[in-house]
Amino acid sequence: MVEWTDFERATIVDIFSKMQYEVVGPAALARCLVVYPWTQRYFGNFGNLYNAAAISGNPMVAKHGTTILHGLDRAVKNMDDIKATYAELSVLHSEKLHVDPDNFKLLSDCLTIVVAAQLGKDFTGEVQAAFQKFLAVVVSALGRQYH
Amino acid sequence: MTTLTAKDKDAVRTFWAKVSGKEEDIGTDAVARMLAVYPQTKTYFAHWKDLSPSSPSARKHGVTVMKGVADAVSKIDDLKGGLLTLSELHAFTLRVDPANFKILSHCLLVVLSIMFPNDFTPEAHVALDKFLAAVALALAEKYR
Numbered sequence: 001m002v003e004w005t006d007f008e009r010a011t012i013v014d015i016f017s018k019m020q021y022e023v024v025g026p027a028a029l030a031r032c033l034v035v036y037p038w039t040q041r042y043f044g045n046f047g048n049l050y051n052a053a054a055i056s057g058n059p060m061v062a063k064h065g066t067t068i069l070h071g072l073d074r075a076v077k078n079m080d081d082i083k084a085t086y087a088e089l090s091v092l093h094s095e096k097l098h099v100d101p102d103n104f105k106l107l108s109d110c111l112t113i114v115v116a117a118q119l120g121k122d123f124t125g126e127v128q129a130a131f132q133k134f135l136a137v138v139v140s141a142l143g144r145q146y147h
Numbered sequence: 148m149t150t151l152t153a154k155d156k157d158a159v160r161t162f163w164a165k166v167s168g169k170e171e172d173i174g175t176d177a178v179a180r181m182l183a184v185y186p187q188t189k190t191y192f193a194h195w196k197d198l199s200p201s202s203p204s205a206r207k208h209g210v211t212v213m214k215g216v217a218d219a220v221s222k223i224d225d226l227k228g229g230l231l232t233l234s235e236l237h238a239f240t241l242r243v244d245p246a247n248f249k250i251l252s253h254c255l256l257v258v259l260s261i262m263f264p265n266d267f268t269p270e271a272h273v274a275l276d277k278f279l280a281a282v283a284l285a286l287a288e289k290y291r
Binding site: 031055109112123129 | 179180264270276
């Protein structure tokens with residue numbers, strides 16, 4: 001089981017309570033598709049992804065980015081058993097979506113960078129450490145049911 | 148890894164011009180973050196009296212590292228040749244595991260995102276990520 005300090009719990013809850021899902025979600029997914037273009041392989045039916053401007057303005061990308069970010073809510077509410085919380089989603093990503101689990105890390109790096117821009121100075125080294133630890137646990141849980 | 152296109156180099160140089168003057172702040176914040184977020188990196192600095200992210204040694208090191216990155220920008224057309232001496236230093240004297248270059252690069256990008264939220268667009272991000280990866284590769288050149 002993952003051990004969380006009081007600071008880490010409070011930090012994660014705080015970040016997500018202030019989260020602007022419709023801004024951060026789309027921005028993080030768009031950034032991932034631009035910075036790591038091979039991730040576009042999973043979105044063949046999303047239409048125009050030809051350049052950064054098209055990606056950032058694509059409504060399907062925006063909608064999906066928001067969906068993904070809300071997907072983290074369950075982990076925030078169940079920090080003491082993220083592994084079990086995401087067992088089903090892990091199977092989905094493996095069996096149905098066939099997403100290479102390395103991609104989870106790429107998206108989580110982009111999410112960190114977007115949240116950093118949002119929080120500015122408040123995104124201190126300690127806050128970053130807590131946030132990245134949380135994302136690492138999520139990423140690990142999502143990759144667990146692959147075989 | 149890929150080579151830097153003319154577009155990448157332009158994007159890096161353009162962004163770096165905006166960063167001008169703030170290199171020290173960027174460097175110190177990036178190293179401080181690295182020590183806080185990736186505690187395993189502290190193993191390279193066991194000789195420091197104070198390993199806290201805000202220590203004078205950490206700050207000084209941030210400045211040193213950033214000078215290296217700024218130098219790399221000026222040598223962007225020949226990173227392998229331009230960073231030869233630094234590569235020998237990292238290979239034979241410092242012996243930093245190259246995995247850590249990725250870690251520091253990530254921290255640098257986080258700092259740039261915080262300090263330049265409007266200029267650190269996805270396009271700038273990809274160019275800088277490629278650039279830092281190329282720098283890391285040049286630094287690892289002499290390892291074996």
